[in-house]
Amino acid sequence: MKAGSNLLNAVSAVALTAGIVVTGAGAVTLAGVTVAEAAVVNRIDVRGNSRVDASTVRGNLTISPGASFNNNDIDESVKRLFATGLFSDVQINVSGSTLIVTVSENQIINQVVFNGNKKIKDAALRQAVQSRQLGAFNDLILQADVQAIRDAYAAIGRSDATVTTRLVPVDGGRVNVAFEINEGDRTKISSINFVGNQAFGDGRLADVITTKKSGLLSFLSRKDVYDEDKLRADEELLRRFYYNRGYADFRVISSFAELDESNNEYVVTITVEEGERYVFGDISIESTVPGIDTESLRRLIETRSGSVYSAKDVEDTIMAISDRVATQGYPFAQITPRGDRDYTNRTISVVYLVDEGTRAYVERIEIRGNTRTRDYVIRREFDLSEGDAFNQVLVRRAKKRLEDLKFFSSVDISTQPGSQPDRVVLIVDVKDQSTGEFGIGGGYSNTDGLTASVDITERNFLGRGQFIRGSVGGGSNTREYALSFTEPYFLGYRLAAGFDVFKRRDSSYTGFVESVQGINLRLGAPITEELYLSTAFKYTQTKYTGVSTVASAPELAAINRTIAKGSHDIGSLSYTLTYNTLDSSTLPREGVSARFTQEYAGLGFDSNFLKTTAKASYFHMLSDSADVIGQVTVGGGHVMATGGNNLRVFDHLFLGEETIRGFDTRGIGPRVFNGATDVGAAGGTTYFNGSVEVSAPMPAVSRDFGLRLNAFADAATLYGNDISAADFGTQTLVGNSMDWRASVGVGIMWASPFGPLRVYYAEPVVKKSYDDVKKFGFGASTRF
Incomplete structure (x- = not known):
């Protein structure tokens, strides 16, 4: 045992004497030997810095004089120094009892300018990019800024806009960053084609979706701007439209846009399968919760036998029943519609099942995307708050209320697991629009x-x-x-x-x-x-x-x-x-x-x-x-x-x-x-x-x-x-x-x-x- 210990001490001594070199990649090597023993240094020497104070470098290290450290500490120190955005390269090595940290400082951005932009003002582009005056220059951030500018132009219908960068060094280790922009022409939508629709014409379906064909005055409304996310939302609008008119089997087979580069125009094609039209069959209510009188709930039913099937009527019924059972002391009750299709007679019988549901509470409500509307304006449309019983029906009602305000072009509410198994986090994503x-x-x-x-x-x-x-x-x-x-x-x-x-x-x-x-x-x-x-x-x-x-x-x-x-x-x-x-x-x-x-x-x-x-x-x-x-x-x-x-x-x-x-x-x-x-x-x-x-x-x-x-x-x-x-x-x-x-x-x-x-x-x-x-x-x- 003693011989083995002496051998390890000898290896450590050799390593400290010869020096450990760590590059920006975080590798720690010495002549093919990896340091495994903890080491100690008496002082830290910072080299290569001219603008950044040495104390700032030392403050981002996990290594201190007199304290033992190992490879993990060196790796973490390198990561922290890179994370500051101040350095393009970092090297750490040990010479005797001294830890030498050699850095190469990033250049400081003297000025950020935009050239060639007319459709989007400088102030809006400055909000889109991360590069800032007097900030550290970073090539990765610069490339991300180029993409952010292209995305901004795509949002106004100029998908073929090109962006290049030009760097102009100035005195004092500074650099001017110039974004050279060629805005190109507006990318229009030449046509919107529907395939597979029989019950409704193309014009009626075009009224349902938010993506519009380019026209004489489209430059004012900007509804003819192609956006993949908007097209996905249009699919949901089409589903709602058909589901509320009896077509319970409706589905969108595909939706895509093809760009004709010669004309810089999109052709949007949406393929659908309508299916058969259904009417409501038998309607009933069942409950697994003791104490709930299902007969007293029947008058809350919006769906009627013989009426054209409508998903909205089903949803309204769920909300009405949920409200009633909650007031009767069952806040966690879950109402689930169970549909039974009769393909021969084209009817859908619906059973509303009242179940106890999962006990879960709202941990918090996070609101994102509102640049103009105050948070409390959004929160007050919810009939639940932090600490209340989670109720999916109340969440859907809040979503409808927010949409009815006409303050937002889009409203999406999702959930995430909370800090405990019975906790739920509500995420509310909105996008403000003109009001x-x-x-x-x-x-x-x-x-x-x-x-x-x-x-x-x-x-x-x-x-x-x-x-x-x-x-x-x-x-x-x-x-x-x-x-x-x-x-x-x-x-x-x-x-x-x-x-x-x-x-x-x-x-x-x-x-x-x-x-x-x-x-x-x-x-x-x-x-x-x-x-x-x-x-x-x-x-x-x-x-x-x-x-x-x-x-x-x-x-x-x-x-x-x-x-x-x-x-x-x-x-x-x-x-x-x-x-x-x-x-x-x-x-x-x-x-x-x-x-x-x-x-x-x-x-x-x-x-x-x-x-x-x-x-x-x-x-x-x-x-x-x-x-x-x-x-x-x-x-x-x-x-x-x-x-x-x-x-x-x-x-x-x-x-x-x-x-x-x-x-x-x-x-x-x-x-x-x-x-x-x-x-x-x-x-x-x-x-x-x-x-x-x-x-x-x-x-x-x-x-x-x-x-x-x-x-x-x-x-x-x-x-x-x-x-x-x-x-x-x-x-x-x-x-x-x-x-x-x-x-x-x-x-x-x-x-x-x-x-x-x-x-x-x-x-x-x-x-x-x-x-x-x-x-x-x-x-x-x-x-x-």
Whole structure:
């Protein structure tokens, strides 16, 4: 044993005397002998450094004078020195009792410049690259920067952009780094081809996906930029589309893009297999959890036997059942749909199985990718937080809520194992998108001539999820100004609180000018995912100037009472119930939107009335393959005096182009005449309206352009004026009976890169001689 020990000591002594050499690769050798014994040095000598202080080098070593070290310590020291990014080469060797560390310093970047770039500004490219002024030059990082710049250009449709680098040495061991960029031409998408589709045409499927064919104005929307990740997301959109329309066996066989280098254009081909169309068969609920009454859950089922199979209906049912059993004390319950296909009858029977599920808790929620939207805006859309029971249904609901905000172009939620077996980490990946809109609208009326309006809307103000909108508009006789603000989570609760301030000046009346200003305070909360309740207090002050006897008798009576006290003040309380199941807020194809409002005015102010209004719209696909959408809208309203007196003329209901196209604002209903002279609208107490509309892609125009043609028929009636007979004087009231008006027309809707644009022409087919007509109207908005 002693002889063996002496031999090892001798080998170690020889190694220390001759020197151990370690290169950047981390190998430690001496004449073919590897050091295995721990060694000790008395001092550390740093060589080759000129800008980096020796203490910085020593601080990154795992070796200290007087302490033993071995090969592992040398390897780790080399790795640490390279990791600083300060050195291009590191050598460590031992000479006697001295550890010699020889370094070659990286050059310092004096300046980073970009040449040849026009489509992407310098500031954006500096964010993309890692090379920084006064940072250490590193060739590996430089190559990564070249690829990052190419990726940035590919993201804007310039996949053939080339990037080279040029290094210019300057004094003091510094270097200028120049990226030479040839931006090339835009890489377009010449066509998107679908193979294997029979139930739906290429145009309908092209509407479903986000990748679009290049067109005349594609440079504004950038939707024709090919991206492989976006194409994978399009596959999922197609699956959802087919699954929700009965095609449970649908699958995407392949999707790829071929680049024609001669034209610098992609041809995208998506091959699908639709399969058969199914309807729901038998529907039932089973439970393995004691205490759960499955019969009480049956009314929550959205799927109905005989209805076309829809994955969305299945998912909605799962969410509803999950919510109910969670409130009954089973937070970990898992609802699993079990489908049984009958290939002969093409039915799918579904059993919803309620199981106890795995007990798991949310350890943390990580949010990534949000460059503008604040973290808390995203977190508050979750009905669970750190420490809560993990529930996949609540996660899916949060994903839908985040998508419905329209703040993000993509939302993805995934899970990772936590620190313990029963812990789960939620990873939320989002990508911010533009949430501002700039809108214009206008038209022509008999009373106000050309009219125009401009509004600016921001739906995610300062990334806080707040809504703000300002608008101004008018014509030759009117001016309108408005400002609205909404905080969707007031005091940290799911309460939408906001206000509207407005001012209007109208000189279109005969014999006076009306000025109205006021404020509306709002508070709302969701009752369910589809039903919403809002309440409001509204204060309005009205003043009249330039009053003459030319005004109509009832208006003059109301105006004189107002002038006597300086103004007419209205204070009212209201509530509104809104029901919405629309599949889209921009171009609904399926669903219902309904609204019911009651407003009570009194509260010690000058007006006393109860006003009730309602409106409902139903959308339905008349032809999926041709993308023909049908819409039916009905509405009505009634106002009644509550203070024992007649209604003021200005508290009546007025109807016009917003309800029945082809007629001007306040264009139909009872009117006041002075002999043969039309003095103005008197309003009514009751109205009803209805309309039918059909829209389809514009014939003979590529559907990628986003043009749709619509035809409509509107009808409405307004009657029941409640002005006191004494206020009319010698003037007369006409049109106070339930006379219907009707119009037909056509319009064009364009989903332009600037935003939705609508133009219509309406022809009144049933009208009165004294009605105010407005046959043409348009409006547009754009996002920013």
